[in-house]
Amino acid sequence: AIQAVELVAEGKTTFPRTGDIDYPNFFLQRCTQCKRCTEECPFGALDEDERGTPMPNPLRCRRCGICFGACPERIISFKQYSVDQISSAIKAIQVPDPNWDESAAEKFRFIAFVCENDALPALDIAAMNGIKISPLVRFIPVRCLGAVNTVFIADALSKGIDGILLIGCKLGQDYQCHFIRGSELANRRMENVQETLQRLMLERERVKVFEVSITDWDKIAEIVNKFVEEIKAIGPNPYKGF
Structure with a gap:
């Protein structure tokens, strides 16, 4: 106010x-x-x-x-939010290479694209309250979930990233997207993502969208950690080392 x-x-x-x-x-x-x-x-x-x-x-x-x-x-x-910046953030993530590390097949890496309006503050609050979040996840803030280009998801999967989370504002009757349609568009684009997964012969569960509000700080860590365990049960990305 x-x-x-x-x-x-x-x-x-x-x-x-x-x-x-x-x-x-x-x-x-x-x-x-x-x-x-x-x-x-x-x-x-x-x-x-x-x-x-x-x-x-x-x-x-x-x-x-x-x-x-x-x-x-x-x-x-944008000058402060460009294709090169997001691509560089993805490329900078170290994915264990089974060609050099025999135990790499058991080491996982995840990316979470998080909306800076609700999801990112919720993560901050969770961390400040001592809630543990899997260290295997690398978080990339985005202006809105609608600002996530599906090409970035394809690049990350091709790099060997095991799973990708997109966390944004809530849909439905309690719609809270700060930019009106961001979460809706992200969910709609998932259809193209599923085609990418099919083309790469990867499981569709490797990419998921979740909606949270800033008050869900006590739930967001559970969402992330549960996703990590689900992908571990599926197995590592076969593109590791390529």
Whole structure:
């Protein structure tokens, strides 16, 4: 409430990323006019020209990154949230190589893409309360669950990551997504992810989406730890070492 009063006096609102002037950049030379970004933007911040090329309207943009997650060509980036940054974070994760380590087959690695609005604070609160979370999981914060590009999931699985979690805001009657459609779009994109898993001949259980609110800090660790144990029962990613 105090933040709202202060921001109103400055002519601002309290939506996430208030004051952030890091708007998306479009490398239009590679744009295929697929219209995914313009159709999925929940704020109507992307118009189209006669060819279907996106025309950004910064006055409407809330920097949620949903267009970033929608683009199959990965031509959309922010200065502080780019394709290279997420890709580098995935590449930096050390996956045990069975070609060099005989016990690597028994060592697992997981990635959790977590929304910075509810899921990440819930994890912080859980940690501050001494709740143990599996050390095998590497957490990558995202602006919104809708900002997770399915290409990143394919890259992580090809690298040998054993399981991937996407944790965002709640769906259904208690819908709490700060950017309106982020969690809904993430769940819809899971259909493409399942095709990727089938193409790679991997179990569909290796990628899951969960919704939490910030008050679920006492449950989020259980979600993560249970997922880790489920994947351990399935076995390691066969792409380790490739």
